[in-house]
Amino acid sequence: MKVSVWDTYVKRENGKLMHFDILVPNKLNDEQIILNFGTTYLESKTFKTERISSKICKFCHIEQATDAIINDIKNKGFSIIEMENCD
Template sequence: MQVSVYDTYVTRTDGSVMHFDILVPSTSTSQATIHEYGQAYLSTKGQAGQPLTAKECRFCHIEQATQEIEASIASQGFHIIEMQGC
């Protein structure tokens, strides 16, 4: 499966920055849906309501998904790769 990777930077409530990637099937192009996925993830980190727009979340590239990523996408529609401050 080919996935689109969205490079995302969100300022936490304490002022530090979270950097994570949102991975979705390459056929998913709705920015609103991708931002909803990001907000769902932020909720799990106690950061619900933090701004997440095209400014914070940008398309980066397309890559081949691993089996783990495919399973995550199959169960919830997206996969998160935590990079920094998560």
């Protein structure tokens, strides 16, 4: 499965900058749906963040999905790769 990678940066309440990728099936290009996936992910955190928007969440590239990413997408419609300051 090929997935689109959306590079995302969100400021936390403590001023740190979170960096994570939102991965979705490559045929999904509805930006609002992708931003909603990001919001769902952020709501799972124990700390507050700024709201996700198209200014801080941008399409980056397409790549081949791993089995773990495919399972995430099958179960919730998206997958997240945490890069920096996500916990």
